[in-house]
Amino acid sequence: MTCKEAQDRVLTRDQDESFDAAVHAHLLACPRCRRLAQRIAVADEVLRHTSAADPEQVDAVMATIDKNGAFPTRAHSLLRWLLGGALLLTALPVVRHSDPFRFLLGSGLGPRVDLSVTVAIGSGLVVYMAIFVAAHGDRLDAMIRNLPSRRIFRER
Amino acid sequence: MRDDAGRDQEDLAAIRSVLNGHRNAFRALVERYQPAVSAVGRRTLAAREDRIDFVQDVFLKAFAHLGQFSGTGRFYSWLMRIAYTTAINRSARAIPEVATDPEFLSRVWYADREREPDRTTERRALWDAIVGEIAGLPAQLALSVEFFFVLGLRYREIAEMTGVPVNTLKSHIHRARCLLRERLDRSLWEDQYDV
Numbered sequence A: 001m002t003c004k005e006a007q008d009r010v011l012t013r014d015q016d017e018s019f020d021a022a023v024h025a026h027l028l029a030c031p032r033c034r035r036l037a038q039r040i041a042v043a044d045e046v047l048r049h050t051s052a053a054d055p056e057q058v059d060a061v062m063a064t065i066d067k068n069g070a071f072p073t074r075a076h077s078l079l080r081w082l083l084g085g086a087l088l089l090t091a092l093p094v095v096r097h098s099d100p101f102r103f104l105l106g107s108g109l110g111p112r113v114d115l116s117v118t119v120a121i122g123s124g125l126v127v128y129m130a131i132f133v134a135a136h137g138d139r140l141d142a143m144i145r146n147l148p149s150r151r152i153f154r155e156r
Numbered sequence B: 001m002r003d004d005a006g007r008d009q010e011d012l013a014a015i016r017s018v019l020n021g022h023r024n025a026f027r028a029l030v031e032r033y034q035p036a037v038s039a040v041g042r043r044t045l046a047a048r049e050d051r052i053d054f055v056q057d058v059f060l061k062a063f064a065h066l067g068q069f070s071g072t073g074r075f076y077s078w079l080m081r082i083a084y085t086t087a088i089n090r091s092a093r094a095i096p097e098v099a100t101d102p103e104f105l106s107r108v109w110y111a112d113r114e115r116e117p118d119r120t121t122e123r124r125a126l127w128d129a130i131v132g133e134i135a136g137l138p139a140q141l142a143l144s145v146e147f148f149f150v151l152g153l154r155y156r157e158i159a160e161m162t163g164v165p166v167n168t169l170k171s172h173i174h175r176a177r178c179l180l181r182e183r184l185d186r187s188l189w190e191d192q193y194d195v
């Protein structure tokens, strides 16, 4: 590893990043790069904001939470919801083409059964989507806010 | 922010406790992170009243949405993202105006300094180097560089938060650290720190 490579690694080091063996070996062998690494570590530490909490503000925050804070509930994972929706969607054609259903359609009640089942499926999907949106309102909102187009717009 | 792993474990324990119905367990999180949230407010909002209100707002949101914290990343980073989004929403126009104004940055630095009186001289010198790097950058990028140095956020966390690409951020951290090195070369702390 050259000095340039080692110094680039030191100068772009992430928080708590541990260097790989090649960088370590270079820093051990090269006093100049080692000095740089030590200096950057000192600078990082000095610049870091580490002040103690302001007790008044902490009390104020806790008082506001006691007064207005809706108690948090555990979120149901988005994945679980999507799996539920996918299951629902795959179950529908299976039911529609099952033997009992075909038998019903073949009977005199055919068209009426078909219509009511379609209405029931449609309502089921609408209810599912409504509950989904209601339960994930905040997250959907955050996703929309973070769309790339909105980000560009925000930069200037 | 040192000893991250231990702190993250403590955060998770506090969060579990809150979600199990112990509202007061949230206090530990407020005590730990109020300075960092205030620091975001100081960097993004010009009016003092806004900043006090801002801290309340951020923690209230974090409390209400605590159940959505997945635990895969750091709570600190999740909270800072709430703070950043809240700040952006509060002052879509104020951020570009204030974040790169050297006078504003000096005031911010001064406010930080008051809370850590014993590190004054060193910070002043290094802070000037950082201001030298970020003055004139687009606001989002300037804030990102500050978030790295001042708040100890990682590249990926900042990128997710601000939308600044990791590589762009890295090249600015590289430049800022080059300036820091020059600053350290000229400064008197060679003996002090034995570097």
Ligand SMILES: [Zn+2]
Binding pocket: A002, A003, A004, A006, A026, A030, A032, A033, A034
């Ligand atoms: Zn070297």
